[in-house]
Amino acid sequence: MQPMTNGSNRRDPAPSRWSYRIQRLWLTPTFRQLMRVGLPMASAFFFAAWFLNDPGTREAISEKVAEIRRSVAERPEFMVKLMAVDGASAELAEDIREVLPVDFPLSSFDLDLDQMKLVVEDLDAVATVDLRIRPGGVLHLQVVERLPAVVWRVDGMLELLDETGRRVAPLAARGQRADLPLIVGEGADDAVPEALSLLSAAAPLEDRLRGLVRMGERRWDVVLDRNQRIMLPETGAVEALEQMIALDQAQEMLARDLASVDMRNVQRPTLRMAPHAVTELRRIKALELGEPLQ
Amino acid sequence: MNDLYQSQRAMRNMRQAAMQRGVIAILDIGTSKIACLVLRFDGPGHSRENDGVGSLAGQSSFRVIGAATTRSRGVRFGEIDAMQETERAIRTAVQAAQKMANVRVDHVIASFSGANPRSYGLAGAIDLHDTVVSEHDVARVLASCDVPDIGEGREVLHAQPVNFALDHRSGMGDPRGQIGNRLACDMHLLTIDADVIHNLLYCIKRCDMELAGIASSAYTSGIASLVEDEQELGAACIDMGGGATGLSIFIKKQMIYADSVRLGGDHVTQDISKGLQVPLAVAERIKTFYGGVVATGMDDREMIEIGGETGDWEHDRRTVSRSELIGIMRPRVEEILEEVRARLDGAGFEHLPSQQIVLTGGASQIPGLDGLAPKILGNQVRIGRPLRVQGLPQAATGAAFASCVGLALFAAHPQDEWWDFEMPIDRYPARSLKRAVKWFRDNW
Numbered sequence: 001m002q003p004m005t006n007g008s009n010r011r012d013p014a015p016s017r018w019s020y021r022i023q024r025l026w027l028t029p030t031f032r033q034l035m036r037v038g039l040p041m042a043s044a045f046f047f048a049a050w051f052l053n054d055p056g057t058r059e060a061i062s063e064k065v066a067e068i069r070r071s072v073a074e075r076p077e078f079m080v081k082l083m084a085v086d087g088a089s090a091e092l093a094e095d096i097r098e099v100l101p102v103d104f105p106l107s108s109f110d111l112d113l114d115q116m117k118l119v120v121e122d123l124d125a126v127a128t129v130d131l132r133i134r135p136g137g138v139l140h141l142q143v144v145e146r147l148p149a150v151v152w153r154v155d156g157m158l159e160l161l162d163e164t165g166r167r168v169a170p171l172a173a174r175g176q177r178a179d180l181p182l183i184v185g186e187g188a189d190d191a192v193p194e195a196l197s198l199l200s201a202a203a204p205l206e207d208r209l210r211g212l213v214r215m216g217e218r219r220w221d222v223v224l225d226r227n228q229r230i231m232l233p234e235t236g237a238v239e240a241l242e243q244m245i246a247l248d249q250a251q252e253m254l255a256r257d258l259a260s261v262d263m264r265n266v267q268r269p270t271l272r273m274a275p276h277a278v279t280e281l282r283r284i285k286a287l288e289l290g291e292p293l294q
Numbered sequence: 295m296n297d298l299y300q301s302q303r304a305m306r307n308m309r310q311a312a313m314q315r316g317v318i319a320i321l322d323i324g325t326s327k328i329a330c331l332v333l334r335f336d337g338p339g340h341s342r343e344n345d346g347v348g349s350l351a352g353q354s355s356f357r358v359i360g361a362a363t364t365r366s367r368g369v370r371f372g373e374i375d376a377m378q379e380t381e382r383a384i385r386t387a388v389q390a391a392q393k394m395a396n397v398r399v400d401h402v403i404a405s406f407s408g409a410n411p412r413s414y415g416l417a418g419a420i421d422l423h424d425t426v427v428s429e430h431d432v433a434r435v436l437a438s439c440d441v442p443d444i445g446e447g448r449e450v451l452h453a454q455p456v457n458f459a460l461d462h463r464s465g466m467g468d469p470r471g472q473i474g475n476r477l478a479c480d481m482h483l484l485t486i487d488a489d490v491i492h493n494l495l496y497c498i499k500r501c502d503m504e505l506a507g508i509a510s511s512a513y514t515s516g517i518a519s520l521v522e523d524e525q526e527l528g529a530a531c532i533d534m535g536g537g538a539t540g541l542s543i544f545i546k547k548q549m550i551y552a553d554s555v556r557l558g559g560d561h562v563t564q565d566i567s568k569g570l571q572v573p574l575a576v577a578e579r580i581k582t583f584y585g586g587v588v589a590t591g592m593d594d595r596e597m598i599e600i601g602g603e604t605g606d607w608e609h610d611r612r613t614v615s616r617s618e619l620i621g622i623m624r625p626r627v628e629e630i631l632e633e634v635r636a637r638l639d640g641a642g643f644e645h646l647p648s649q650q651i652v653l654t655g656g657a658s659q660i661p662g663l664d665g666l667a668p669k670i671l672g673n674q675v676r677i678g679r680p681l682r683v684q685g686l687p688q689a690a691t692g693a694a695f696a697s698c699v700g701l702a703l704f705a706a707h708p709q710d711e712w713w714d715f716e717m718p719i720d721r722y723p724a725r726s727l728k729r730a731v732k733w734f735r736d737n738w
Contacts, residue, residue, distance in 0.1 A: 015385055015389050020501070
């Protein structure tokens with residue numbers, strides 16, 4: 001029998017059972033993949049997690065990153081030294097400088113142009129603005145101002161509105177902008193385009209026109225001098241006004257002593273006469289019919 | 295018999311699983327060397343472009359991707375003798391082959407030469423229920439073969455149907471689908487010692503592998519070294535190994551007889567060692583370098599240093615002439631061949647239409663054997679080398695690797711055996727049902 005223990009010092013060429021098993025394990029594709037990819041990835045992950053576990057390390061890293069970023073951002077090539085505002089009136093430019101509190105010189109990396117654009121466009125008097133950083137360290141704002149189209153009186157205050165109904169600026173006295181038409185009433189600012197088309201349709205009545213009144217936030221009254229009112233429907237207001245003007249031109253209706261013309265039902269314009277005119281009419285009728293006077 | 299059927303079927307399933315994984319190992323456990331090949335099965339068109347006809351008529355659906363040979367330890371006469379030693383040798387070979395293939399192999403098909411193989415010819419016949427022969431009928435006729443008493447402690451290694459006869463038409467390879475009344479079959483049964491299989495199973499299990507098949511090396515070397523027409527017309531393959539010489543007789547591409555002579559090249563080495571008083575390793579070296587079986591006048595003058603390490607100058611400077619060496623080797627080779635001749639005669643080889651004999655195996659490389667063998671075995675003798683298979687290293691293409699290559703071919707295209715057919719229902723033991731009924735009766 002062979003000796004049970006390998007007593008002779010002759011090397012056994014056969015692999016031991018364990019080395020054989022380990023070699024077979026290494027030849028297993030999944031194990032190999034796990035060891036070649038999974039283990040390094042897992043160990044890297046754990047090492048990173050252990051390293052970042054300390055808040056001091058995290059702070060140091062973020063500080064270092066911030067420092068590097070700053071050293072790049074503060075190069076003179078990236079510095080913005082002044083702001084130029086184009087296309088704005090003096091007081092608007094002043095407002096813009098007020099709402100953009102930028103301390104120059106500043107790195108262009110620290111300028112959030114989109115945010116600044118939103119801030120500037122929040123100003124009522126600004127329609128659009130283009131911001132760009134021009135070479136030479138100039139922050140250039142190209143502003144397009146809103147143009148006031150109407151004066152709006154509500155709650156005893158006067159506002160200037162542009163043609164879309166956006167507020168442009170407050171107004172101290174109506175007389176300052178006598179060239180602009182007047183609209184009145186709650187919710188009138190929501191219907192400024194309609195008001196403008198009504199006003200252009202009312203051009204033949206221009207010398208008599210006092211203004212437009214928004215009634216119940218849904219329809220317009222045209223107010224003329226002598227407190228005459230033309231009540232317009234909710235829809236088709238322009239057509240109703242044109243019809244009214246045609247009536248006026250044919251029969252000089254508005255020149256008569258009317259309190260109001262109700263055009264809310266376009267099929268059937270309704271007149272309300274002034275009180276004096278009513279008594280006068282009754283008197284004439286009585287005379288015609290020969291009834292005794294009271 | 296039933297156990298065997300189940301275990302062989304399990305091995306076939308294992309082989310199927312290995313095919314699906316695409317990698318299988320071949321292990322030839324010989325007396326002088328243990329060879330391990332790792333085969334990769336890719337199917338056609340994978341390892342080489344598919345031009346319609348595969349090389350070797352489609353036999354090369356596999357490719358050898360790993361090969362290793364190691365000196366055998368603990369094997370005598372082709373049987374495992376010292377299990378630990380053999381296990382280590384198997385491990386060495388398998389590890390080296392795996393390393394070369396760079397793939398882990400879990401399934402192994404093994405062959406060995408010893409274990410007293412004994413051949414039986416079985417015959418069976420049934421009347422067909424239907425006129426058309428179905429696969430079930432084939433299974434039935436195989437099951438109807440009356441098994442001889444194979445003896446205590448023996449197992450069936452191969453049970454191959456070699457011939458089918460339908461009514462009076464004989465010599466059919468495949469009777470399925472044919473019409474007739476009576477189906478008969480001849481089956482070749484090869485039995486071996488059960489202990490040898492158990493030892494082998496144990497060794498392979500200790501190597502963490504599963505046995506996916508088992509074959510006699512006489513059979514596999516016949517597959518590898520007989521060319522197709524020899525297998526068809528009738529031939530014997532003599533695999534002269536180290537510890538045992540296997541012989542297998544083929545006709546109509548079926549093995550009909552296999553046997554093994556417990557003599558081989560190692561006995562020649564032993565004779566040299568004893569005759570020249572040299573260690574076995576030196577004797578082996580002298581045999582491989584200077585060996586021969588036919589002496590000529592030139593050989594008297596060719597002196598061989600046989601050396602020694604005793605320190606005695608006279609003893610360490612000994613020389614022998616090559617004719618002396620041949621004089622030692624020849625009687626033993628003659629003895630082997632005569633023993634083979636006796637086995638062939640016993641098997642009735644002389645009744646075969648063609649009596650081609652192919653010598654292969656490591657010991658067939660002795661120079662001059664092609665002159666000696668015809669004197670004993672008859673005229674039609676040639677020295678055979680195994681088929682070339684794809685990817686086999688040059689070092690493993692020699693005659694010594696015939697059974698290895700044959701085993702690879704066997705793994706790729708196994709012969710239909712008895713256990714490849716479903717066992718007919720009536721063959722299932724009725725006893726188990728009775729036992730269940732009895733258990734119920736006893737317990738309730």
